Amino acid sequence: MxxxxxxxxxxxxxxxxxxxxxxxxxxxxxxxxxxxxxxxxxxxxxxxxxxxxxxxxxxxxxxxxxxxxxxxxxxxxxxxxxxxxxxxxxxxxxxxxxxxxxxxxxxxxxxxxxxxxxxxxxxxxxxxxxxxxxxxxxxxxxxxxxxxxxxGDPGFTPAPLDYRRPEVRGRLRRPMRGDDRELSWEEPTEAILRRVRAADGAPGGRAALGGLAVRVFDTYRGPALGGEPGVIAARREGAVLVNTGDASVWVGHLRLERQGAVKLPAAMVLGDLLAEVGERSGYSEITYDRSESVGVVSFDFYNGAMSTDQCRRLAAALKYAVAQDTRVLVVRGGEAFSNGIHLNVIEAARHPELEAWMNINAINQVCREIVACTSQLVVTSVGGNAGAGGVMMGLGADRVLLREPVVLNPHYRTMGLFGSELWTYTLPRRVGAEAAMRLTGEALPIGAAEAAELGLADHVLSGSRLEFERQVLDYAERLAADGEYGRLLAAKVEAREADDARKPLSAYRAEELAEMSRDMFEDRSGFRAARQAFVHKRKPSGTPEHLAAHRDMASHM
Known part of the structure; x- marks a missing residue:
C-alpha cells in the first residue's frame, strides 16, 4: 500500500x-x-x-x-x-x-x-x-x-462518533491557556508537580523565581524543609531546590519569559542569584550501584542532552566504576539514552563555537572510558531513544541491549556535523565500513529489530521499561557468572590491543576532531543555522529530501 x-x-x-x-x-x-x-x-x-x-x-x-x-x-x-x-x-x-x-x-x-x-x-x-x-x-x-x-479490507467501515456508546467517554476540551499553567510556590508539592509536568516539555509551568518570570520544567519531589515558599533552599548538579507550601521541589530546568530565551539547567538561568545558596544531596543525574559482580552506572539527562559539565561528571563516574572489582559494568541511560552534545547550552554560551568544542571533547572522554575498559565486560542498557553521538557512545560497549520500542538515529548530517565520539572506530567495527557510511549518509532512523539485524545491537528485549532493566541486570549477572568469562575478557583485551596497534583510539579522535573543528569554527556545513533552528524550534521551510520519497520520484519522471 x-x-x-x-x-x-x-x-x-x-x-x-x-x-x-x-x-x-x-x-x-x-x-x-x-x-x-x-x-x-x-x-x-x-x-x-x-x-x-x-x-x-x-x-x-x-x-x-x-x-x-x-x-x-x-x-x-x-x-x-x-x-x-x-x-x-x-x-x-x-x-x-x-x-x-x-x-x-x-x-x-x-x-x-x-x-x-x-x-x-x-x-x-x-x-x-x-x-x-x-x-x-x-x-x-x-x-x-x-x-x-x-x-486494505474492502469490508471495513469505521464507527461514527457516538457519545451514547460506552467506550466513547471523552469530551471536547478547550485549549489550555496561560493562566491554566500558572503555579504558586505556596501550593502543595503535588499540585506543583502536576501543573509543571502537564506542560513539560512545552510550554512549561509559569512562575516567578528569584524575582524572575520563568517557565518551569523537569521537577522532582524534595524533602520537607519548613522554609518560606518560593525561596531557593539549595542547589545541586544544575538543579535548584525550591520551598513549596508543604515541602520542596527540585527544579531541573528553567526558561526566562522573554523573546528568544532558551530552556537551560536551572542553575545556569539563575546565575548570580545562587551565590549564597549551598549544595544539598538528594538529587543526582548520575548514580553508581553494584552487586558482588556487576556494577551499574546510571545517568538520566533531561531530553538526552549532555552538556560539558554532565559529560565530565559521567566520565568521572565511569572511571570510578571501571576501577572497581566487579566483572561486568552496565552503562544505563535514562528516559532518552543520549542525544549527544547539549545544543541549548551551546547556543546560550557567550562563545557557542568554543562551548561546542569543549562539549565534544568532554563527551569523547565518556566514549573513551567505555571503549578502553579492559578490566571488565561492558554492557550498554539502551531503554530509550538515542541519536547522533548518543548512539555512538552506546556502541562502544561489548554488548548493546535495546528495548523493543527504541529508535536510533546513528548520524550527524541533519545538524551539519561530521561527528566524533569515536564513531569512525565503533560503528564500522559493528556493521562494516560500507554500512557505516550508508547509515551516516542516509540520515534515517533505525528501529530496534533492524539495529539487531545490522549488528548495531546484540539483543532486543521486550516489556515495560522496568522489566527491560531487570532483564538487562539478569543478563549482566549471567555474563559475569559465565564459565567462559575469563576467555571472553582475554579475547577482548587481545582485540583491543590489536586494534590499538593498527590505529590507536587517539588517532580516530584526532581525525574526527579535525573534521569537527571545521564544522564548529568554520561552519562549513551549516551547524550554526541547524543548531539555532533546533534550539528555537523554528518551523521548517520544507520536507528534507531523504524523507519525501514522492518528491524524489516526481523529479525523475
Missing amino acids: RILLLCSSFNGLTQRAWLELRRAGHDVSVELAVSEQVMLEAVALAKPDLVICPFLKEKVPTRLWQNHRTIIIHPGPPGDRGPSSLDWAILDGEREWGVTALQAVEEMDAGPIWGYRTFPLPDEPPRKSSLYNGAVADAAVELVAEVAAKA
Missing part, C-alpha cells in the same frame, strides 16, 4: 510509525505540513492509498480529506477532542487515558473511529513528554499498523 505520513515534525512517534509501516512492506513517504499548499501538493505527487497523520497540529485541508482517506492519530480516548488532551489528562489526574485513530472530517477530532487503545496512568503525575513518548507512542504505533490493515 502507498502511504503518506503527513506530520508537523518527524518526531519520535512519526519515526516509529514510519519504521513500522515500512517493515510491514508498505511504500511510505513523509511530508511536513508547512502549509496547506504543500499538503495538497504532496498528495498530488504521492497519489497515496492512505494518508496517516501521526503527529499533526495543523488542520487538514478540506480538499485533501474529501479526496483521500486521511486518518488522524489523536492522543486521547474515543470522544476526547481538542489540542490539549495530554495536558488536561495529567492536570486532572485521569486514571486511564488512550489514543484514537479517527478519520479527518470538517470538525476537528469528530470523525469516524478506526480504532483505539486505552492504558492506565500512574499515580505519580507523568511528564507530558514522557507520557507521549511512552504509552501514547506505543498505542499509536499499534493503531497505525491496525489502520493500514483495515484500509
